[in-house]
Amino acid sequence: MPLIVQKFGGTSVGTLDRIRGAALRALATQRAGNDVVVIVSAMSGETNRLLKLAHDVVAMPDARELDALAATGEQVSAALMALAIQAAGGRARSFLGHQLKILTDSAFTKARIKAIDASRVTDTVKDGTIVVVAGFQGVDEDGNITTLGRGGSDTSAVAVAAAIGADACEIFTDVDGVYTADPNVCPSARKIERISYEEMLELASLGAKVLQIRSVEVAMKYGVPVHVRSSFSEASGTWVVGEDASFESVVVTGVASDKGEARVMLVGVDDRPGMVAEIFGALADENIGVDMIIQNASVDPGGAEGPAAARGAKTDVTFTVTKTDLPRAKVVMDRIAASVGASGLRYDESVAKVSVVGLGMRSHAGVAARMFRLLAGAGINIQAISTSEIKVSCLVAADRAEDAVRTLHDGFGLGAPARP
Amino acid sequence: MPLIVQKFGGTSVGTLDRIRGAALRALATQRAGNDVVVIVSAMSGETNRLLKLAHDVVAMPDARELDALAATGEQVSAALMALAIQAAGGRARSFLGHQLKILTDSAFTKARIKAIDASRVTDTVKDGTIVVVAGFQGVDEDGNITTLGRGGSDTSAVAVAAAIGADACEIFTDVDGVYTADPNVCPSARKIERISYEEMLELASLGAKVLQIRSVEVAMKYGVPVHVRSSFSEASGTWVVGEDASFESVVVTGVASDKGEARVMLVGVDDRPGMVAEIFGALADENIGVDMIIQNASVDPGGAEGPAAARGAKTDVTFTVTKTDLPRAKVVMDRIAASVGASGLRYDESVAKVSVVGLGMRSHAGVAARMFRLLAGAGINIQAISTSEIKVSCLVAADRAEDAVRTLHDGFGLGAPARP
Numbered sequence: 001m002p003l004i005v006q007k008f009g010g011t012s013v014g015t016l017d018r019i020r021g022a023a024l025r026a027l028a029t030q031r032a033g034n035d036v037v038v039i040v041s042a043m044s045g046e047t048n049r050l051l052k053l054a055h056d057v058v059a060m061p062d063a064r065e066l067d068a069l070a071a072t073g074e075q076v077s078a079a080l081m082a083l084a085i086q087a088a089g090g091r092a093r094s095f096l097g098h099q100l101k102i103l104t105d106s107a108f109t110k111a112r113i114k115a116i117d118a119s120r121v122t123d124t125v126k127d128g129t130i131v132v133v134a135g136f137q138g139v140d141e142d143g144n145i146t147t148l149g150r151g152g153s154d155t156s157a158v159a160v161a162a163a164i165g166a167d168a169c170e171i172f173t174d175v176d177g178v179y180t181a182d183p184n185v186c187p188s189a190r191k192i193e194r195i196s197y198e199e200m201l202e203l204a205s206l207g208a209k210v211l212q213i214r215s216v217e218v219a220m221k222y223g224v225p226v227h228v229r230s231s232f233s234e235a236s237g238t239w240v241v242g243e244d245a246s247f248e249s250v251v252v253t254g255v256a257s258d259k260g261e262a263r264v265m266l267v268g269v270d271d272r273p274g275m276v277a278e279i280f281g282a283l284a285d286e287n288i289g290v291d292m293i294i295q296n297a298s299v300d301p302g303g304a305e306g307p308a309a310a311r312g313a314k315t316d317v318t319f320t321v322t323k324t325d326l327p328r329a330k331v332v333m334d335r336i337a338a339s340v341g342a343s344g345l346r347y348d349e350s351v352a353k354v355s356v357v358g359l360g361m362r363s364h365a366g367v368a369a370r371m372f373r374l375l376a377g378a379g380i381n382i383q384a385i386s387t388s389e390i391k392v393s394c395l396v397a398a399d400r401a402e403d404a405v406r407t408l409h410d411g412f413g414l415g416a417p418a419r420p
Numbered sequence: 421m422p423l424i425v426q427k428f429g430g431t432s433v434g435t436l437d438r439i440r441g442a443a444l445r446a447l448a449t450q451r452a453g454n455d456v457v458v459i460v461s462a463m464s465g466e467t468n469r470l471l472k473l474a475h476d477v478v479a480m481p482d483a484r485e486l487d488a489l490a491a492t493g494e495q496v497s498a499a500l501m502a503l504a505i506q507a508a509g510g511r512a513r514s515f516l517g518h519q520l521k522i523l524t525d526s527a528f529t530k531a532r533i534k535a536i537d538a539s540r541v542t543d544t545v546k547d548g549t550i551v552v553v554a555g556f557q558g559v560d561e562d563g564n565i566t567t568l569g570r571g572g573s574d575t576s577a578v579a580v581a582a583a584i585g586a587d588a589c590e591i592f593t594d595v596d597g598v599y600t601a602d603p604n605v606c607p608s609a610r611k612i613e614r615i616s617y618e619e620m621l622e623l624a625s626l627g628a629k630v631l632q633i634r635s636v637e638v639a640m641k642y643g644v645p646v647h648v649r650s651s652f653s654e655a656s657g658t659w660v661v662g663e664d665a666s667f668e669s670v671v672v673t674g675v676a677s678d679k680g681e682a683r684v685m686l687v688g689v690d691d692r693p694g695m696v697a698e699i700f701g702a703l704a705d706e707n708i709g710v711d712m713i714i715q716n717a718s719v720d721p722g723g724a725e726g727p728a729a730a731r732g733a734k735t736d737v738t739f740t741v742t743k744t745d746l747p748r749a750k751v752v753m754d755r756i757a758a759s760v761g762a763s764g765l766r767y768d769e770s771v772a773k774v775s776v777v778g779l780g781m782r783s784h785a786g787v788a789a790r791m792f793r794l795l796a797g798a799g800i801n802i803q804a805i806s807t808s809e810i811k812v813s814c815l816v817a818a819d820r821a822e823d824a825v826r827t828l829h830d831g832f833g834l835g836a837p838a839r840p
Contacts, residue, residue: 016473016476020477050496053436053496053500054499054503056436057436057440057500057503057504057507058504058507061506062502062503062506065500065502065503065514066499066503068498068499068516069495069503071495072492072495072496075488075489075491075495076473076489076492078488079474079485079486079488080473080474080485080489082485083477083478083485083486083489084477086478086482086485087477087478093484094485094488096488096565098518099563099564143518143519144519
């Protein structure tokens with residue numbers, strides 16, 4: 001019998017009525033001839049309420065206790081979901097992280113799943129019972145409760161689907177799929193019918209916050225077909241799947257923007273070997289991730305022979321970090337500015353990263369050039385550029401981000417249906 | 421090092437401020453040279469909130485899911501208590517029922533503890549860590565979460581104290597001890613300094629709702645000294661301990677009243693062998709507990725020789741059940757009334773059971789007679805009587821219950837300090 005995993009997020013279980021609606025959906029899926037496993041998040045607002053209690057008690061709560069506290073949110077919705085399925089005439093049984101042996105490492109508040117006891121799930125669904133799993137949580141080797149980080153229920157769902165060999169993992173959410181751009185910004189944005197894991201990874205990391213990025217990594221690793229769809233309609237959403245030949249015909253799949261980064265510029269640093277390593281080594285030591293890096297051309301004062309540094313050559317180094325990491329990055333820059341000979345430090349939080357993503361880029365040259373031309377045509381200045389095999393990102397002024405998204409979306413012809 | 425278990429009930433952890441207060445109390449106990457284990461209830465109102473959610477989903481919730489839901493209340497307070505102890509500079513670690521292997525049977529919503537992994541607790545306290553245990557919950561052989569029933573955290577506390585061989589189990593509550601009578605009814609009521617387990621059992625079952633009755637049974641079985649005291653003062657409360665010679669000198673320790681029962685009367689039933697067994701067997705089959713039983717003298721119509729029933733002898737049978745069981749008791753009575761030949765059924769919910777309790781009764785004759793005289797002197801009619809080795813109970817009209825308590829309390833001289 002086909003085996004379907006259905007994940008309901010916080011807004012989809014935000015009230016008892018919505019829990020009842022989700023229960024009916026799970027039952028309908030079962031009655032259509034499937035075995036069903038349901039993964040639930042905490043009721044919307046509950047995780048924040050619990051974390052606020054902890055932070056009201058102490059400014060820096062112990063991570064182990066925080067996880068024991070936060071895990072209750074999903075425990076409550078799992079029990080209520082099982083009751084709602086029973087109330088609608090079905091069979092259901094809830095399971096917590098420790099009961100399904102969702103084994104994780106001990107990195108409290110951001111644990112990673114290592115193994116799942118699939119037999120408990122597959123044995124329980126056999127007699128027509130819907131298995132309800134508390135998302136977001138696991139248990140470490142010592143029996144401590146762990147959580148997977150924000151949005152972790154997506155990862156729970158995909159990991160359970162992978163462990164039991166589910167035929168599909170449906171992610172029910174409050175939007176009806178993944179779009180070619182944010183519809184609030186770009187009225188011509190279209191729902192994408194099918195997208196590859198690789199493209200989804202780039203879009204997820206760029207601000208299309210429909211799916212937690214780690215869940216896409218797990219889905220890709222184990223080849224779990226993921227269906228992102230609306231809790232509030234029967235319409236099909238977006239399938240996130242392994243790539244096949246059909247993907248290659250489309251050059252650009254979507255456009256995303258992200259205002260979560262800030263730009264840091266070190267002015268007039270010594271252009272000598274090891275300077276860049278010193279800067280980014282110091283950031284790495286503080287566990288600060290860097291996204292875009294640009295080293296401007298060296299300003300050579302000319303004169304004596306020999307390497308540029310020996311002649312006192314200067315250059316500028318620009319990079320971006322997340323805005324949440326910026327205060328810590330400033331501390332690091334203050335500490336190392338002198339040793340790399342920087343004559344100035346500049347910070348800019350009014351920036352946005354705009355990206356175009358598409359598997360087709362691998363075989364179609366000229367996407368970057370076309371992107372730069374489109375932005376130039378709209379009078380939008382590019383402050384920095386970074387590229388990967390399947391995406392090109394440009395840093396622009398924050399107040400031009402929406403313009404840039406619309407320009408690129410229409411310029412790459414995404415408004416008209418393209419991929420079947 | 422002495423080992424102290426401290427249990428904080430729902431009102432004692434009802435707000436973050438009170439949790440902080442309880443945390444300071446635990447730390448002060450530790451700094452006074454003890455190892456400390458803290459047991460917490462859910463924040464007051466939380467268990468009711470959770471159960472209401474379940475009952476809003478379905479009228480008769482599945483007991484297994486109900487327990488998974490309700491157990492989150494104590495999980496939240498345990499994590500917050502651990503954080504509060506840490507915030508105050510201490511070391512703390514929370515444990516749930518499944519983490520301490522508080523093994524119970526599988527009677528969801530009213531499970532009984534079978535075993536506790538004491539080594540986990542004793543190992544953890546060794547380095548100065550305060551162990552915080554979520555009360556009320558356990559885990560069965562299959563890893564299902566169970567709860568111990570209302571007031572179950574008292575039982576958790578005493579059971580943990582017994583398992584680890586604690587020197588005392590302190591029960592912090594919103595009253596400052598056990599009284600000779602309800603101070604709201606009887607202004608001359610005194611706090612009892614020491615009371616035996618047996619007396620406490622009788623008082624607990626009679627409505628002095630300071631300690632859950634099952635916790636007293638466990639304390640008695642394992643000889644755990646229990647100290648019932650106020651969360652809001654430093655004063656000593658009431659010690660519940662094993663009996664010693666000093667207890668014998670006091671005839672009556674306390675007076676209690678209980679309006680939780682209703683009287684059932686079968687009028688004119690056949691006075692034949694097996695009739696009583698039929699009535700109470702039918703009640704037992706429905707799991708309805710019966711407290712007082714009175715069979716009135718048979719009314720013999722006279723005439724033929726032989727056993728009374730053969731001559732058509734009739735009698736009345738009266739008993740009491742809890743008011744919550746009364747609707748089900750009525751169904752049973754309707755079913756069996758004809759087969760025991762009852763000519764009428766009467767129910768009275770306006771009754772109260774008033775009891776005097778004291779170990780000294782075992783060696784002092786005449787307590788019952790003195791009780792009847794005192795009630796008669798106050799013009800209070802006795803509807804039924806039951807006795808045990810250490811208590812005498814009389815059923816009276818509900819509107820005379822307070823009068824009866826005051827009369828007996830003063831009549832037995834309880835107003836003046838008696839026991840050291």
